[in-house]
Amino acid sequence: MSLLTTVMDHSLDEGYAEAAARKKDSGTTGVPKPLRAKLGLAAGLVLAALVVTVGAAQARVEAPVLAKERSELIDRVESATADADDLEDEVDDLRGDVSARQRAALEKHGGSRAELVSLLSGATAVHGPGVKLVVDDKKEADQGGGGPRESAGFSDTGRVRDRDMQRVVNGLWESGAEAIAINDQRLTALSAIRAAGDAILVDNRPLVPPYTVLAVGDGQKLSTRFQNSRDGQYLHSLQENFGIRTSISAVDDARLPAAPSVTVRTAEPKAGKGTS
Structure with a gap:
């Protein structure tokens, strides 16, 4: 218990x-x-x-x-x-x-x-028979510089340079072109083709590829003369060696606008000294 x-x-x-x-x-x-x-x-x-x-x-x-x-x-x-x-x-x-x-x-x-x-x-503005020349960069063109053409102010990156277009235009003038325009930008005796970086300037106006060049003249004759000229052969070399794309054809009616502004200059003969 x-x-x-x-x-x-x-x-x-x-x-x-x-x-x-x-x-x-x-x-x-x-x-x-x-x-x-x-x-x-x-x-x-x-x-x-x-x-x-x-x-x-x-x-x-x-x-x-x-x-x-x-x-x-x-x-x-x-x-x-x-x-x-x-x-x-x-x-x-x-x-x-x-x-x-x-x-x-x-x-x-x-x-x-x-x-x-x-x-x-x-x-x-003018119009008439002539040629149409298209110049374009290589497909997938590089933005950099360097290469065999660099020493002469060019580069082999596959991009069209200002010096290339200068030679194209000069070749067309020499071949008998009466009037020329690039991408509807009329060229005159005072026009300048320059570069700003990778851009091409015509009279300080930037252009983008492809560059379409219209030239008024005897179409077929102008085309043949240009292709056989030194500048035409130069353009062909760019196509073969650097991939620059080009095409040229005669056209029945090339239409070129007037230049946006024209600087008119006059010259007067300088009076010479009298002789006794």
Whole structure:
């Protein structure tokens, strides 16, 4: 009976009692660990939701300001573009007026040879039989320099150079061309073909390949003479050795525009010194 009494009076082990007493003294609650983990996760989610909510609210506040700035920038770009277009139209009108005045001056002072002078100076548009010569870069032409032609101001990268087009034009003049245009850019006695990087400039206007050269003259004869000339053979060499693509054909009606502006220059004989 004393054993049963002892079991009834001390149902918990003394070790458990001591552990419970320590928890009570340290203030630790009896919340299970899984529940504590869930409570921590819930607190983290609440904090994250709070951050997202604050960020969204701030974005809604700043959105009208950004939209306004973007709209103002677009308006400025469109306004500047419109101004540039207006200036370009004004320049074209002025060029047309200058060309008309130049043609009138040539007709007034050229006498019976006014038409010929106007033609040779490029002041008027012309059309007639001639040749069409197309010069283009090699397929997948390299942008770099170097190579056998570099020492002579060229490169063998497969790109057409300004010196190439100079020789083409000079060869056509020498072969009997009466008027020449490259990509609708009329050439005159004062025209210059230059380079700016990899671009070719004709009278300071950049052109892009393919370069279409129209020349007015006796079509078939002009074509034959050019191909047999030194410059024609040079162009053929570029095609054979560097992959430059070329084609030439006679045309019945080549139409060349007038030069955008013609500088008219006059010369007077200088009076010599008298002799006794």
